[in-house]
Amino acid sequence: MDAVVEALAFFFDFLAWVMVWVALPYRYWRVSTVDGNVITTSTIYENLWMSCATDSTGVHKCREFPSLLALSGYIQACRALMITSIVLGTFGLMATLVGMQCSKIGGENYIMKGRIAGAGGVFFILQGLCTMIAVSWYAFNITQEFFDPLYPGIKYEIGEGLYIGWSSATMALCGGSCLLFSCGLCNPKEKKSHLQNVRSYSNQPQSSHMVQTASTTSNVPFSQYGLNAYV
Numbered sequence: 001m002d003a004v005v006e007a008l009a010f011f012f013d014f015l016a017w018v019m020v021w022v023a024l025p026y027r028y029w030r031v032s033t034v035d036g037n038v039i040t041t042s043t044i045y046e047n048l049w050m051s052c053a054t055d056s057t058g059v060h061k062c063r064e065f066p067s068l069l070a071l072s073g074y075i076q077a078c079r080a081l082m083i084t085s086i087v088l089g090t091f092g093l094m095a096t097l098v099g100m101q102c103s104k105i106g107g108e109n110y111i112m113k114g115r116i117a118g119a120g121g122v123f124f125i126l127q128g129l130c131t132m133i134a135v136s137w138y139a140f141n142i143t144q145e146f147f148d149p150l151y152p153g154i155k156y157e158i159g160e161g162l163y164i165g166w167s168s169a170t171m172a173l174c175g176g177s178c179l180l181f182s183c184g185l186c187n188p189k190e191k192k193s194h195l196q197n198v199r200s201y202s203n204q205p206q207s208s209h210m211v212q213t214a215s216t217t218s219n220v221p222f223s224q225y226g227l228n229a230y231v
Helices: 003-023 073-099 110-146 160-182 188-218
Strands: 030-032 042-046 050-055 060-064 156-158
Touching (some): 003 160, 110 156, 110 160
Antiparallel strands (some): 030 042, 030 156, 042 050, 050 060
């Protein structure tokens, strides 16, 4: 395992995990468009949890969505995917801290530490996939409504929160892939050397004890044995 690659991958994954926390409550997931409007008196912006509006005087007013069941299905799915992404990232951070080569938490069994680090990489890849699916699905509905000439409601544009989510997903996928391929799970030389070290360590006390017993027996003088010892 390359400790430098592991540390760099952990840094990217930690940033991705933090950015998921930033993107989830961020208010600007979509912003009402000014395209085609001559006079704009207010701007509406929304995220997965609330809808806000600001007027020309700079007064902001927000309200949370009153009912979960009344929301669109894709908003509920995006909520679940983002929360799942945070949970997977938390498991990935814990597994990576235990499995990193420079960490002393998991002992000195580097074969097992490599497997734990590989599991952390899988968690981060799943985190990136969940985040990518959530923000891309939300952006797809924004663009679908924007380019639909028959859509009667308010049209929105992509907000900054989606770009934060895309950046988080990209870093999680890159960091998880680097961590997974640098852990050395399928390195036969490392496994062979580890098995040889275990076998030599387990056989060393027995051989030394046998040599010590033989040397002690050979050093006993012949005169110490009586005639009764041969009976």
